[in-house]
Amino acid sequence: MFKLAGIYAPIATAFKDGEIAYEELRSNLEKWEKTSLAGLVVLGSNGEFVLLDEDEKVKLTAFVRENFSSEKPVIAGTGCESTGATIRLTKSCAEVGVDAVLVLTPTYYKGSMTDEALNGFFQEVADASPVPVILYNMPRNTGVNMSVPLVTALSKHPNIIGIKDSSGNIVQIAGILAETDPDFSVFAGSGSFLYASLCLGATGGTLAVANILPNQCHRILELYNAGEYTKAKEIQFRILEANAAVTAKWGVAGLKAAMDMMGYYGGEVRKPLQELLEDNKKELKLILKQWDPNDKKD
Amino acid sequence: MFKLAGIYAPIATAFKDGEIAYEELRSNLEKWEKTSLAGLVVLGSNGEFVLLDEDEKVKLTAFVRENFSSEKPVIAGTGCESTGATIRLTKSCAEVGVDAVLVLTPTYYKGSMTDEALNGFFQEVADASPVPVILYNMPRNTGVNMSVPLVTALSKHPNIIGIKDSSGNIVQIAGILAETDPDFSVFAGSGSFLYASLCLGATGGTLAVANILPNQCHRILELYNAGEYTKAKEIQFRILEANAAVTAKWGVAGLKAAMDMMGYYGGEVRKPLQELLEDNKKELKLILKQWDPNDKKD
Amino acid sequence: MFKLAGIYAPIATAFKDGEIAYEELRSNLEKWEKTSLAGLVVLGSNGEFVLLDEDEKVKLTAFVRENFSSEKPVIAGTGCESTGATIRLTKSCAEVGVDAVLVLTPTYYKGSMTDEALNGFFQEVADASPVPVILYNMPRNTGVNMSVPLVTALSKHPNIIGIKDSSGNIVQIAGILAETDPDFSVFAGSGSFLYASLCLGATGGTLAVANILPNQCHRILELYNAGEYTKAKEIQFRILEANAAVTAKWGVAGLKAAMDMMGYYGGEVRKPLQELLEDNKKELKLILKQWDPNDKKD
Amino acid sequence: MFKLAGIYAPIATAFKDGEIAYEELRSNLEKWEKTSLAGLVVLGSNGEFVLLDEDEKVKLTAFVRENFSSEKPVIAGTGCESTGATIRLTKSCAEVGVDAVLVLTPTYYKGSMTDEALNGFFQEVADASPVPVILYNMPRNTGVNMSVPLVTALSKHPNIIGIKDSSGNIVQIAGILAETDPDFSVFAGSGSFLYASLCLGATGGTLAVANILPNQCHRILELYNAGEYTKAKEIQFRILEANAAVTAKWGVAGLKAAMDMMGYYGGEVRKPLQELLEDNKKELKLILKQWDPNDKKD
Numbered sequence A, B, C, D: 001m002f003k004l005a006g007i008y009a010p011i012a013t014a015f016k017d018g019e020i021a022y023e024e025l026r027s028n029l030e031k032w033e034k035t036s037l038a039g040l041v042v043l044g045s046n047g048e049f050v051l052l053d054e055d056e057k058v059k060l061t062a063f064v065r066e067n068f069s070s071e072k073p074v075i076a077g078t079g080c081e082s083t084g085a086t087i088r089l090t091k092s093c094a095e096v097g098v099d100a101v102l103v104l105t106p107t108y109y110k111g112s113m114t115d116e117a118l119n120g121f122f123q124e125v126a127d128a129s130p131v132p133v134i135l136y137n138m139p140r141n142t143g144v145n146m147s148v149p150l151v152t153a154l155s156k157h158p159n160i161i162g163i164k165d166s167s168g169n170i171v172q173i174a175g176i177l178a179e180t181d182p183d184f185s186v187f188a189g190s191g192s193f194l195y196a197s198l199c200l201g202a203t204g205g206t207l208a209v210a211n212i213l214p215n216q217c218h219r220i221l222e223l224y225n226a227g228e229y230t231k232a233k234e235i236q237f238r239i240l241e242a243n244a245a246v247t248a249k250w251g252v253a254g255l256k257a258a259m260d261m262m263g264y265y266g267g268e269v270r271k272p273l274q275e276l277l278e279d280n281k282k283e284l285k286l287i288l289k290q291w292d293p294n295d296k297k298d
Helices: A022-033 A054-066 A083-095 A115-128 A148-155 A170-179 A191-200 A214-225 A229-249 A251-261 A278-288 B022-033 B054-066 B083-095 B115-128 B148-154 B170-179 B194-200 B214-225 B229-249 B251-261 B278-288 C022-033 C054-066 C083-095 C115-128 C148-154 C170-179 C191-200 C214-225 C229-249 C251-261 C278-288 D022-033 D054-066 D083-095 D115-128 D148-154 D170-179 D191-200 D214-225 D229-249 D251-261 D278-288
Strands: A006-010 A039-042 A074-077 A100-104 A133-137 A160-165 A185-188 A204-206 B006-010 B039-042 B074-077 B100-104 B133-137 B160-165 B185-188 B204-206 C006-010 C039-042 C074-077 C100-104 C133-137 C160-165 C185-188 C204-206 D006-010 D039-042 D074-077 D100-104 D133-137 D160-165 D185-188 D204-206
Touching: A006 A214, A022 A054, A039 A054, A054 A074, A054 A083, A083 A100, A083 A115, A115 A133, A115 A148, A133 A148, A148 A160, A148 A170, A160 A170, A170 A185, A170 A191, A170 D191, A170 D229, A185 A191, A191 A204, A191 A214, A191 A229, A191 D170, A191 D191, A191 D229, A204 A214, A214 A229, A229 A251, A229 A278, A229 D170, A229 D191, A251 A278, B006 B214, B022 B054, B039 B054, B054 B074, B054 B083, B083 B100, B083 B115, B115 B133, B115 B148, B133 B148, B148 B170, B160 B170, B170 B185, B170 B194, B170 C191, B170 C229, B185 B194, B194 B204, B194 B214, B194 B229, B194 C170, B194 C191, B194 C229, B204 B214, B214 B229, B229 B251, B229 B278, B229 C170, B229 C191, B251 B278, C006 C214, C022 C054, C039 C054, C054 C074, C054 C083, C083 C100, C083 C115, C115 C133, C115 C148, C133 C148, C148 C170, C160 C170, C170 C185, C170 C191, C185 C191, C191 C204, C191 C214, C191 C229, C204 C214, C214 C229, C229 C251, C229 C278, C251 C278, D006 D214, D022 D054, D039 D054, D054 D074, D054 D083, D083 D100, D083 D115, D115 D133, D115 D148, D133 D148, D148 D170, D160 D170, D170 D185, D170 D191, D185 D191, D191 D204, D191 D214, D191 D229, D204 D214, D214 D229, D229 D251, D229 D278, D251 D278
Parallel strands: A006 A039, A006 A204, A039 A074, A074 A100, A100 A133, A133 A160, A160 A185, A185 A204, B006 B039, B006 B204, B039 B074, B074 B100, B100 B133, B133 B160, B160 B185, B185 B204, C006 C039, C006 C204, C039 C074, C074 C100, C100 C133, C133 C160, C160 C185, C185 C204, D006 D039, D006 D204, D039 D074, D074 D100, D100 D133, D133 D160, D160 D185, D185 D204
Antiparallel strands: none
8 A cells, every 4th residue: 555655745736827827737756756756745735735726726637747756655734624626636636646635624614513523624635535544734824723642543544654744843743653553654744853853763744845946955864864863953943944934934935046046947927926026036036056966975 | 886784694694405506595585685684695604705717607696686575685605716717707707797796805826925925815806797796704714814005905906996804803803994095894703793893883794693693684784873882882792692693603504404494495515614513503503592593673 | 879880990000110100191081081981991901911010010009099080980900810819909909999890710720710710719818809710711812712601600690790801812702791680881891892891782892902992992882872883883884993903903912002102101021921022013103103192072 | 151951940949827837848958859850949930939038038948958969959039120139139049059049030010021131131240149040931820921032132141040930931941052052051941841852852851740640750751861762752741741730720729739648748738729629639639649759761
């Protein structure tokens, strides 16, 4: 069965004149294919998935699957607000060949998203999904948090294989790793706490910053696995600033501007998101100066 | 031009076996038509709009418009995450005859929803909309708040005619009323602060509780307009508990259970929402006991 | 018995060279005595009470009581973290002649401040206090909120006569007024929601902005009581900006700078608070330009 | 110079009939002295410091210093709301022999506690303190967070030697370790993220749970330092539940009940804190069942 491990990039969706720019995306895919990335996530938060229509989502997923190494997994983000829409999109993405789906918690009715409601949601999606399901906890964007008892309960489902935790709550991550079986994989949801998560038992991460620094992110994992903790930690520390720039600080606009600077096609964000301001781009350039996108060394 | 005033019910969407139950909805529409409601809002938070597909949204809106008094306005909630999808749904709803659209702020990329981004979003939607636009501020569900300066700036747009503020932040409501022109209407977004909002200059409200107590909600407005402040306030105080039960306390499941108790079709919620527990239903029944749905008296 | 009504100023504590400046304070007291203020609150949030030692608190309270019209009430803020310290300070302030005490919720152990713990705290303080007790809810500074059921329960205590609610949560204020007896007074805790609170049944307020615009604040109340709602609301709207400047926006430093501009002694804040920056002082001056401190007109 | 390293217990303050129970405290000190604890913190959050008067604080600190091994450091928590009171208490505690002081951020005027204000506060305290200063970041109780740039700036002060970070924000902890010099020590502020903090470079922690499981907490550190990561992590995982019980879940009341169960004197909490309910005590007993307080093994 599919095993969640390694460094994944939750890829940005390339746009041009408001539409998905498939040729530019293909060029990015070719570049990512040559990196140490274990696989890709399409339709993630960094992929502006909420700004895509259902048709676009499926077409985009099919395109990424077709145009990326068939030896490397592609995972699709298929969480929607309703259970029904989530199952429908999950099936569509499974049909076009994804290896697993990453399912975000519903977000709008926060007050009603009790552990019980979330348990019902994920059990039903996992029952219906033709491919393995990965839980996706992203409280900063959703206002909903998946508790340790909830994740532990869901980890018993044979079709739920892991969680991407973007909360950055290291106590919660420890709790999940303490309570779940070893075959349930925990993935860091941001490059800022990758190393700490590995130390606790995470098997990798799906990291916005891996769009631009895939080899460096992978190097943290590789060094960690080799017992080279000091070196791994040193890269983790160095990567913090670039990671913040493409996530909490400037969001998807920061990520896309950084991609443009690092040899990828970043291009437009979709509205209502706004391009990064020129002053911020200058600041970003300084932050990225120390990084060579082609470097595999530590 | 359309003027936003009076009491609106943001109607619940009737479901049966997971699908929209048009006959049951028609029956509800007939009942609401006989009340003092000024109009209806379809596709609001209480209408489980995020749980409906785009096709369902348009078909539902068309049905409500066709089956509700043509002398009374119907407003559709058309806010989506992307500017493009919002404009598309706005146009579709305008085509089926709504009098105005209620446009929620985007929610997922909270960290990027600066005043500037929100201003761009609403200006573009208002430019493109064939019908008047009403701003919809609902921070409890979205995690995004519309500031007084933002609302004031948007109020200058000729096609933006008002705001439904569900924040309950009375200082913000006062600020909006202080800074905007008299032809910009402010609507209370919950029955819990209707009276306070009227005192500051609001022209009405669109209130979950108006699904079940439309005449009583209207009576608050009517008494207020007649200068009968003590009586108006007395109903406002009495209505607080029922209002909380169908909003903050039990959400849409509470509203639908209350509708079943008050002679409307409430029925199912759509998953992942969950039905109200039996114990809570008993508690709800006690709360509603004092109210006669057919009563127009104070 | 003492009845809580009218406009109170929660007076700033005058400092010079780090010590309480009694002569400057006396001068302020003389000015406030000539205004329409119903009374004063000493040792409130605007009085930097947490920055005063216990000895200073009692001495300051005694001084204010001695140097302010004996016909007008003086209330002292006596809330401390421990029940014992609160009772001790309450008794000391009662001995020097205050008419009532304003008791803030404990704040540090937020997670333990359940309704039950808070009920125990206030009951014990009220039992021991020689003077009437006023509850003080200030969640923005304390991180603790007093719920409607808690306040309702406490309102039954014969020595608890009212609440100063600084939450600005108008639904909560409505709930308290709906649930408590008419002899329990509700006071607005900020000038930004004074008018809305009066409309719901509040009897007045204790307002930072009343340090600098006492007559204007009182005028809102006077006009409201005279049924001149439009005029009252107009002053409420006009006062919002000045109110924000001396509270949420710039805090005590803003209040003291404003006092200096309006003919009072503002002077230093105590460390770690910091003086207002020069740029902000210019902005503040513009905000205050429209107000004449000696004006009693509307 | 004093170097911050190892496991410290932020000791509970023993009370009997509302007063400090020195004999019971002496008995606890004798027990802690025989454990692997590196030292003690008096007047911490678990020591109910905000519920103690200034005189009690100094007397208690002197007593602990006199009655605990002179070879092991004692640190006193001396943060107060005002800079002046903090310096005064710092000097008093230094006089009675503490090795360092742990200085909490001011909390009440949250909105004014900018990085600049906090920088001024800590610089002034560090200048005046006769003993080394340790920063104390505890946002859950204070509502104030110390940012990475602030901590980095303060770490340059020759008399500021480290930070106890109780935020549990592992990205922030990583950032501090990345930006500060190696002679600036970072301490985990809770047993729940001790291991993760060690992996990033922390030198130890001051942990509520170390009041009851001092040897086990020390064992995590010892195993980590010996490169026995799997074993260290295993204890970290096992300790999570007990740690939660004496911190986030039941607070000081939970800690004191646990002390009573583990052979220490726990006794009363001071009001307004409330004793643990009987049902919770039963639950706590089950949680603690697996732990032998005298065990030094892993």
